[in-house]
Amino acid sequence: MHSPEDQVDFSNADKGWKRSLEPCIIASSVDPSRTVWNNDAYKFIVDNDCPEQYANSSLWRQSQLCTRQGLYAVIDPADHDDCGIYQVRGLDISNMSFIETISTNGIVVIDPLTSYECAQQALILYQTERPGKTIKALIYTHSHADHFAGAVAVTEAAGAQGIEHLPIYAPDGFLEHAVSENVYAGNAMARRALYMYGESLEPESDGSGQIGTGLGMATSTGVSGIVAPTITISATTEAEKPVLVDDLQIYFQVTPGTEAPSEMNFHFPQYKATCMAENATHTLHNIQTLRGAVVRDARVWSRYIDEAIVLYGQNSDVVFASHHWPTFGNSEILTFLAQQRDLYAYLHNETLRQLNAGKTGLEIAEEFKLPDSLEKLWCARGYYGSVSHNVKAIYDRYMGWFDNNPAHLWEHPPVQAAHRYVECMGGIEKVIGLGVKFREAGDLRFAVTLLNHAVFADQSNSTAAQELSATYKILGYGAENATWRNFYLTGARELTDGITKALNVMSxxxxxxxxxxxxxxxxxxxxxxxxxxxxxxxxxxxxxxxxxxxxxxxxxxxxxxxxxxxxxxxxxxxxxxxxxxxxxxxxxxxxxxxxxxxxxxxxxxxxxxxxxxxxxxxxxxxxxxxxxxxxxx
The missing domain is CATH 3.30.1050.10 (SCP2 sterol-binding domain)
Incomplete structure (x- = not known):
């Protein structure tokens, strides 16, 4: 892996800073006493070295980058005939981007964050720097809520155009997949997302609490909704036939089945800039998100990144995305995109190679290693997705949940299995003792297996819950992957403090x-x-x-x-x-x-x-x- 002294990401993350939201605390529009976003709660991450007893140093570095907040010029108007590209970062888990038209004093807004309140503040931050710009269009990169659910703030700000006349672009299948994810399975996903994003955890100044998600710091908890798109992009824009918003040329590249079932990248030739949506970010992403979703296609994902290189690579001086920070310079862009392309291709191909040799998903994930050339890259580290759960997802996409071992075809559910394991091992006190013994020996994984059986066999046994909670904390503190950390620490908390209810996903x-x-x-x-x-x-x-x-x-x-x-x-x-x-x-x-x-x-x-x-x-x-x-x- 790169040395800690490698400052390229920090330089790129800070480049173009114009202003910050001070304080970066956003209140609910419904209940002003409730905070829906608080980036200031993470200042301890920027101000301190990693507390090794509570956090993984690689994840700490990623969170230091993700805590940066404010308005950034991706392309400064001072260098481009008084028109430019801006991003607001750090006001939600995702970025909100503003592409200025070339000569008509307008803007195209990309991805209005997760909630109304945060999108509204992002607009104010931009408009303070660049007053008098008219919103000409809104673009959703894909069908995940952190990229569309704050749209009402944009349609309101569009003024007389408003929701009835503002062009809203989205990839084909957007509404279908937004609905299936956020409405059809919304309750289960919201509860699981509470674990994944650490929504019930507090950022603690000693580093023992929530320290981010790897993709951003957290998801905002304001008013969310769906504003239906008015224009569907169903095919990649042909050469020499750009979509025009006033005089701004846009080339869309549809990328279904990548990071989302409905997603698209796009290129702005007048700026030599390409937006990679969420298909190329500064982390290994998810082939299947732990909160639950349809398994993505790593093969297709890699091929669409390769297509983006072919279509736009030579004409791009900056690549930006709806998370993280941009990559500047043509050679740097080509290198970065090639690394991301190869990352997802290797995960796919090597998993299939081992699958066809007779290994199960669990066995492949246990032994899977990235090539050294990828393993050492910061942008390939598993801060959000992980090699382990991505390999299992690829296996599941092709083979399903069953590993073909008849012993796994009709297993007992957790409570019934737990009672039998506890009985076989000599009673619950014996099981708890064995769990503690394995934890002290450093086998945390088997310790949680044993202690989990104890909890499911006797939920009233506080010792079992406390010992399992303590073991989850150790696993969480050591995790490089932010979502794994949040799962472990949230599980630890709920074992001792009780359940936190999830917020409704959609209004x-x-x-x-x-x-x-x-x-x-x-x-x-x-x-x-x-x-x-x-x-x-x-x-x-x-x-x-x-x-x-x-x-x-x-x-x-x-x-x-x-x-x-x-x-x-x-x-x-x-x-x-x-x-x-x-x-x-x-x-x-x-x-x-x-x-x-x-x-x-x-x-x-x-x-x-x-x-x-x-x-x-x-x-x-x-x-x-x-x-x-x-x-x-």
Whole structure:
């Protein structure tokens, strides 16, 4: 690995600084007494050397880079005919970028952060430096919430254009994947993300708490939502046919299946600048994120980076992304992108080579080593993704969860297995003692295996919980990977202090961006199947302000649905549904998200008790379900 004296990253991270947000503490727009972002809480990382007893020195260095905050000129207008490229960094886990049009006093905004409040402050920071610029367009690089969920701040700032007329560009499939991740599986992902990002951990001045995520410091916790894109980019822009925003030329490169299922890079030839979205950052990224998501394709990821080199490499003097800091200089860019390309290609190819030799994902991950030429690079270190869990993800993409050993085909779930292991090993006190013995011998991994069995066999045993918590802390303090650290330390905390509930990922207003199909899908997912075994009915929804019809059928404990022709009230039909309702789209959204409890004020025809039955079958999710302890019976 590079020596600690290597200062290139620090120089690039500081280059172009214009101003900072002082203090860098952002309050909630809903409850001003609540803080949604506090970068100042991490000043101890910048001011101090790594406390070796509490943190990995390589991760500490990465966090020192990620704590930098403020407005930065990626391309300074003073060097480019009074137009430039700016980024706001350190006001969320992601960056918000501003591309100025060449001669029309406008800007294109890229990736409006995770929350309204942080995006609003980023806009103010930019506008203070560059007043009088008109927002001409908004671009989402991909379908993860930290790159779109603060969009309302941008549409508000667009003024008269506003949400109705502002062009919003996104890659093909954006809304589908944003919905599937943040709405369909949103509750589970939010709870798991609390672990991954250390959301319940405090940044402690001695370095024993949360010290970042490897990709940024944390995720903001303000108001989040989805503003639907208005322009879909479904193909890479052809040579000599750039997309124009006023006089700003943009070449889009669609990269589906890379860091997100729906993602795109883009090139600004007038600036000789390329945005790599989240496909090339200063860390090894995730092939499958630990909070949960569809497995990404490392092979495709590598090939799209290679394509970016071919398309834009020779005409780029700066490469920037939606996380971290830019890379400056053409030769440096070509080297950096080639390293990132080879990193993901090697992970893919070597995993497949060993897979085909008969090894399981667990076995491959245990022995997998990057080539020395990659291993030594700061930008290939596993601060966010890791070689270990990425290799397992690649195996899973091709082979699934099963390793083909029949012993693993029908295993007991954790609680039942724990009781049997504890009985076989002579009782819970014996298991706890063995766990402590293995910890003291330095085998932390087997220690947590034993102590985890003890906790799941007897949740009331405080000694088991305390010893497992202590072992998790040791693993966390030693981890170079920030997300592993956060998982271990959050698990340690919840074992002794109890569960922290996750925040809702999306605001109720977010549902307005969904289609009818997606809205009804969210209902279908929430149906309590066992409780619905006796229910059988149909509901037709006629959305009066959109002239859309939708049919829902509940049978065999399953809610299915499809579109139908719209019919005005009163209903004329030989085969009416059990219930037909005529809501506005807003009213139906309110029914789905729980803002409206009944059908009062909505025209209906048929059996009103059907809706009551449907509502009673919808699951209300617990945002604080157990992870490191058994679920309460």
């Amino acid at each position: 109720p207003e977010s549902y307005l961006a969904l289609s009818m199909e997606q809205l009804v899908d969210t209902m279908a997912i929430r149906i309590n199947g066992p409780a619905a075994s006796e229910a059988c009915f149909t509901i037709d929804v006629m959305v009066i302000d959109r002239s859309d019809g939708y049919h829902m059928n509940l049978s065999n404990s399953t809610l299915t649905h499809h579109s139908i022709a719209y019919q005005e009230a009163p209903l004329v039909s030989d085969t009416p549904a059990s219930l037909t309702i005529w809501p506005t789209f807003q009213q139906f959204v309110d029914l789905v998200d729980g803002e409206r409890q009944d059908l009062s004020g909505i025209a209906t025809s048929g059996d009103l008790t059907v809706w009551e039955t449907l509502s009673s079958l919808l699951t209300s999710y617990d945002t604080g379900f157990a992870i490191v302890t058994p679920e309460e019976p």
